[in-house]
Amino acid sequence: MDTLRDVFELNGFIGIETRAVEPGSSLLKKGETSKEIYLLSRLQEVGHESDTPVEQRLGLHFDLTVPLSRYVVEHSGQLAFPFKRWQIQKVWRGERPQEGRFREFVQADIDVVGEGTLPDHYEVELPLVMVQALERLREYGLPKATVHANNRKLSEGFYRGLGLTDIEGVLREIDKLDKIGADEVMRLLMETCGASRDQANACLELARITADNGASLVEQVNALCEIHHVDDDADAYALLKEGLDTLTMIVDEAHHLRPGAVIADLKIARGLDYYTGSVYETFLEGADSLGSVCSGGRYDNLASSGKRTYPGVGLSIGLSRLVSYLLHTAGAEASRISPACVLVAVWNEENRADSNEVAYRLRARGIAADVAPTAAKLGKQIKYADKLGIPYVWFPNEDPDDDGADEVKNIVTGEQKRADADTWTPDNEYASQAVRLPAAGE
Amino acid sequence: MDTLRDVFELNGFIGIETRAVEPGSSLLKKGETSKEIYLLSRLQEVGHESDTPVEQRLGLHFDLTVPLSRYVVEHSGQLAFPFKRWQIQKVWRGERPQEGRFREFVQADIDVVGEGTLPDHYEVELPLVMVQALERLREYGLPKATVHANNRKLSEGFYRGLGLTDIEGVLREIDKLDKIGADEVMRLLMETCGASRDQANACLELARITADNGASLVEQVNALCEIHHVDDDADAYALLKEGLDTLTMIVDEAHHLRPGAVIADLKIARGLDYYTGSVYETFLEGADSLGSVCSGGRYDNLASSGKRTYPGVGLSIGLSRLVSYLLHTAGAEASRISPACVLVAVWNEENRADSNEVAYRLRARGIAADVAPTAAKLGKQIKYADKLGIPYVWFPNEDPDDDGADEVKNIVTGEQKRADADTWTPDNEYASQAVRLPAAGE
Known part of the structure; x- marks a missing residue:
């Protein structure tokens, strides 16, 4: 979370936090997910909860887009x-709940929202910010991430050019490609979307196109249009062209700024979401079963208020799934439990003040320090540090009559040397702060 | 939140995060607050919510102690x-909801929990960590904080020594002193706790004792015992003495480590909470109406599991109230909206890549940068930076044929000079990152 925030703020994104609840009326707007919302009631309302219509009750937000929409209009x-x-x-x-699917989880979202209009350069900048963020997580074992981009206008223009009219239906079925395979999608396109075998086939051919540069993308799409007689003077083609231009821009710009980060992949549909242009999914190398870890797109109307509309582009990382993958599949481990870098030993309770003094001096220089809980045998104090993963144990000078030097032991390497709490610094390798305990939600 | 976390981790506290919900059975355990919990139900349960007994339903946690208790037993x-x-x-x-009282708010807690036993030095260390944390918030305008400490055993021993038996009742009434005044508390002690006028008077006299050092505390308490015939060979006095010893230790140690940070204040009762020893409240200089901003105490049994008990000491900052006070009373202001330090201007859309390039180079060195949304007139771009509080506007070299220098303008001071994106650094005063927008919950 710190890493993501750092990348987002480096790129000039403003952090906001919204309340956990929204009115039922807002939560119920957004398609299928609405079945999964949690409604709230106060203890004293027990037995009368249903007296209030669901629309007027409060529920926990199920994404960060509904709250953003309210926030933008309100502010x-x-x-x-x-x-x-x-x-x-x-x-x-x-x-x-099931593997990688939680009832409570963390999302990390970035969005840019315009008033009335929104320049399309954000459609390439936002996925690149996400790639930059995911790139930073590679030090924890995350595989390389690639954003797969498509454009709804391109798909819709093509489908309409074929003579299909149930665009939402086609997108919904194409969205299932990775899950159920081409044959099954073919069958569904014919059975539920009124497609002929040829039309369904053409849809699947479009979905097979991928390209890492604009020229190849344009060539493949135009070739397919020619085969399937999507004429370049038709309205449908004009719509397709609009989407194709944006997607071409995205792939080429991304290639210029961060080669290999974004490819065009025309099977990306985001079937159930309300996107109106670019759509994105992000896959990790060698982690196909995980599915998309960062998805989003462009929507022409995040919200509207009177005559005002607020178009936006946004992407969302499913952070809990990502962390779950890091810990359970990619083999990431917490390097230590405690944020403390040093445990100051206590020789006896009467001298605890001396140990506190050492800890104070270390902390004053930004070095996290803990003090042994009791003046137990030294072995026990070292064991406490070891169990917490604290790399250094500090021994205050035991006898004020000798030459007065403290000593510090690296309990990982075993090295022990003289040290002064006002000047000593840990080796870089052992200095880094806080890895958290596993979340208690599990 | 960053500041508090920093102080907590410097002191070796381990960060945990627990899920938002706990079972009703846990939430209902803890006295009065239980009336205020929010229960959850799924949309598909509407109309049948009450079929499930409240104890078996899930509710949102109303503090961070109930979750800690579960966490400790589970792990x-x-x-x-x-x-x-x-x-x-x-x-x-x-x-x-009312001023300073929210239905959703943030708490910042530290606790130390032992298994079976817990050394009492933590009873002085924890309030001092909180003082250190609050001290760091003074740069945002927070007044000086003082922890007022008492000890339940001291109070209980004294009350029992007087012959009173309804100890919880007396603590509950004494807790109201600041709100309703001495006369009213006197009346309540006599009417609801079976106290005689003399006994009630003695309770109020005890509550008037404050001391910033152990000697003065011991002297005042013993003098009062003598007046009211609390004999020093009685069981009640032994209990009082136990609490007095701990409180003396706390005040003296705190004075040694951080003079003025902790005083003994024998009216602190924490009437409704389940503390068994030390109790703390924290007041800000000149902000009496705000009440305690950081409270807590020692509890002998945070949780138990079979034969195991987990004694603890903990304090909790009501962070939302504190921030509300900072913004509305102490006059703190967000110094800027955007975390970006630099807005890179765009001369025309064709050269956006040059501006992106500058931003990339700045970000690579940890300088947060944004790029102008459109190649609007320069005045409009500067206005955008100004509205977001971004202090610098960067002008990429417009004409590659001239000598090739970029320029950067501090729009606060008006100063403009040549700059190189690989070496330039902002003046310290303008470099600091991100202040957040007001929380949207308001």
């Missing part, structure tokens, strides 16, 4: 648009 | 005791 008078915000918070969904 | 096998943890999270209470 539009004070915001400078385009408004770039990051937000890392818990969200809740009443799903059946 | 006791993996924890090194004494377990020092910090936790900063939202909590929820179904109260009527």
Whole structure:
């Protein structure tokens, strides 16, 4: 979370935090997920909860987009648009928990929201910020991430050019490709979306196109249009062209700024979401079963208020799933439990003040220090440090009559030497702060 | 939150985060607050919520102590005791919102929990960590904080020595002193706790004792015992003496480590909480109406599991109230909206890549940078930076044929000079990152 925040703020995103609840009326707006919301009631309302219509009750937010939408409308008078915000918070969904799927989890979102208009350069900048963030997590064992981008207008234009009309239906079925395979999608396109075998086939051919540069993308798409008679003077083609231009820009710009970070992948559909242009999913090398770890897209109307509309582009990292993958599959481990770098030993309780003094001096220089809980045998004090992963144990000078030097022992390497609490510094390798305990939600 | 976390980790506290919900059975254990919990239900349960007994439903936690208690029991096998943890999270209470009182707010807690036993030096160390944390907030305008400490055993021993038996009742009434005044408390002690006028008077006299050193504390308490015939060979006095010894230690040690940070104040009762020894409240200079901003105490049984008990000491900062005070009363202001230190201007959209390049180079050196949203007139770009509080606007070299220098303007001071994105650094005063927008919960 610290790493992501750091990257987001380096890129000028403003951090906001919103309350955990939104009115039922807002939460119920957004398609399928609405079945999974948690509603709240006060203890004294027990037995009467249902007297209040669901729309008027409060529920826990299930994403960070609904809250952003409310936030932007509420604060539009004070915001400078385009408004770039990051937000890392818990969200809740009443799903059946299973591997990689939690009822409480953390999302890390960035969005940029315009007032009335929003330049399309953000459609390449935002996925690149996410790639930069995921890149920084590689030091914890995360594999290389690649954003797969598509554009709804491109797909819709093509489908319409084929003569199909149930665009939402087609997108919904294409979205299932990775899960159920081409044959099954083919069958569904014909059975539920009114597609002929040829039309369904063409949809699948489009979905097979990938490209890491604009020229190859344009060539492949135009070739397919020719085969399937999507004429370049038709309205449908104009729509397709609009999406193709944006996607071409994205792939080429991304290639210029960060080669290999973003590719065009025309099977990306984000079937159930309300995107109107670019759509993104992000996959980790060698982690296909994990699915997309960072998804999003462009929406023309995040919110509207009177005549004002707020178009936006946003992506969201499912952070809990990512951390779960890091710990359970990628083999990441907490390097230590305690943030303390030093445990100051205590020779006897009467001299605890001396040990406290050492700890104070270390902390004053930013070195996290703990003091032994009791003046137990030294072996026991060292064992306490070891159990907490604290790399150094500090021995205050025991006898004020000798030459007066403290000593510090690195209990990982065994090295012990004289030290002064006002000048000593840990070796870099052992200095780094705090790794957290496993979240208690598990 | 960053500041508090920093202080907690410097002192070797381990950060944990627990899920937002606990079972109703745990939430209902803890006295009066239980009336204020929020229960959860899934959308599909609407109309049937009450079929499930409240104890078996999930509710949002109303403090961070109930979750800690569960956490310690669940993870006791993996924890090194004494377990020092910090936790900063939202909590929820179904109260009527009013000034300084929210239904969703953030608490910042530190606790140290032992297994079976817990040394009493933590009873002076923990309040001092909180003082250190609050001290760091003074740069945002927080007044000086003083911890007022008492000890339940001292009070109980004295009350019993007077012949009173309804100890909880007396503590509950004494707790109201600041709110309703001495006369009213006197009346309540006589009417509801079975105290005679003399006994009630003695309780009030004890509550008037304050001391900034152990000697004065002991002298005042013993003088009062003599007047009211609390004999020093009675069991009651032994209990009083135990509390007095601890409180004396706390005041003297605190005075040694951080003079003026902790005083003995025998009216502190924490009437409704389950403390068994030391109790603390913390007041800000000149902010009496705010009440205690950081409270806590020692409890002999945070939790128990079979034969095991887990005694602890903990304090909790009501962070939302504190921030509310800082913003609305102490006059703190966000110094800027955006975390970006630099806005890179864009001369025209064709050259956006040059501006991106500058931003990349700045960010690579940890300088947060944003790029102008559009190639608008320069005045408009500067206005955008100004509205976000971004102190510097960067002008990439417009004409590659001239001598090639970029320039950067401090829009606060008006100073403009040549700069190189690989070496330039902001003046310290303008470099500091991110102040957040007001929380959207308001």
